[in-house]
Amino acid sequence: MTLRNLILQILGFIYPPFSKVMPFQTFRYLACGGGNTLLDIFLYFISYNFILRHETIHFGLFDMGAHIGALFMAMAVTFPTGFLLSKYVVFSESNIRGRVQLFRYFIMVGICIMLNYVFMKIFVEHFNLYPTISKILTTILVVIFSYLTQKKFTFKVKKEQIL
Structure with a gap:
């Protein structure tokens, strides 16, 4: 079983109470986007507090605050996961x-x-x-x-x- 199929099975199991309110594609979008957003917040928290430890990042001629560095670190993971979830789970019929x-x-x-x-x-x-x-x-x-x-x-x- 592929990861895509596993995700679709889980979402299909959870979907019935929402079926009267929204189509399955919209539910998949909200679930995948919501999950990716939670991952983003978690990674931001870990990056800011434990990896960068609130310290400014020095790049020779300029400095970057830890809050911005953590944003980029989290986005390095959640940009590709968001794209892959959208491509293969939410909008898989796109040609x-x-x-x-x-x-x-x-x-x-x-x-x-x-x-x-x-x-x-x-x-x-x-x-x-x-x-x-x-x-x-x-x-x-x-x-x-x-x-x-x-x-x-x-x-x-x-x-x-x-x-």
Whole structure:
């Protein structure tokens, strides 16, 4: 049994209570994305507290704070796992070439990072919302954007051309 099949079996077992609320693909997206997000937070915590030990990283001409270094360390793991889960578990019916999917996924992740920043700035600094409420609203908006972008662009299914 492949890891993909194991994940799909587990998700299929958990899915029935959610079947009236969302399609299985949306559930797979939320479960895989949620799992990858938890992995990201865990890796960030380990990297920041135990690997970098809150210490600034020195790169000759510039320094990087441990909080940013830990972000990159966690992303080094969760970027590929997020892509692989999306490609093989969530949007496996896509017939776009893998390298095109990877490039599009990279662009989409970059846009999502920028959207997180912009929405947080707007909600906290312009609408004067509490940061936690702002983060919740931002996450909802970015997850919706990410799902639609991945479904319609990154991992879309190209219609076969008839000659």
